[in-house]
Amino acid sequence: MDFDFKMRLIGFYNTPKQNMKEEECRLIEAEELANLLGETFRNLTHFVSDDLVFKSVLKGNTVFILKDEENNLYAYYPYKRIARLTDVVYDKRNVTPVPLRYKAWFVPGERIYVRKERKDTF
Structure with a gap:
């Protein structure tokens, strides 16, 4: 399968x-998706160094839920390096x-661009 479509973490x-x-x-x-998401998540860990909470989630025992542009759901479990399609x-709750x-x-397989947090000024 060609995984050239866009998805995002939810x-x-x-x-x-x-x-x-x-x-x-x-x-x-x-297996192919797990390898691609592994690369994406490896890149992501480099860009969350200032976010200790999310960094611990990335390195912990976590199952991530993702969706594509057509609202199909996917799951990725970095701990075991497996994906589900x-x-x-x-459960939203x-x-x-x-x-x-x-x-x-x-x-x-590509990098997730992390948005910069704005510092609100008063």
Whole structure:
């Protein structure tokens, strides 16, 4: 599958016993997407050095939920380096939303552009 479409982070699950089932149907595509998202997330960790909370989420036991431009959902579990393309669901009440500065659209394998936070002046 060609992963040249855009997607973005929408939220994550982060608990001490967090886990995610491996993809069962689209195995080759899931492996390819996991490799691409691995590269994207490696790049992201370099740009969140000032955000210690989100940096700990990136390095922790976290399942990230993503969506593409057609609202298809994907999941990525960096701890096991696996991705899911099918049967991804999330509960808006229990998922932690990703901070706005990390919600930029990106192509898997490429860098996520982190928005700079404005310092409001009074």
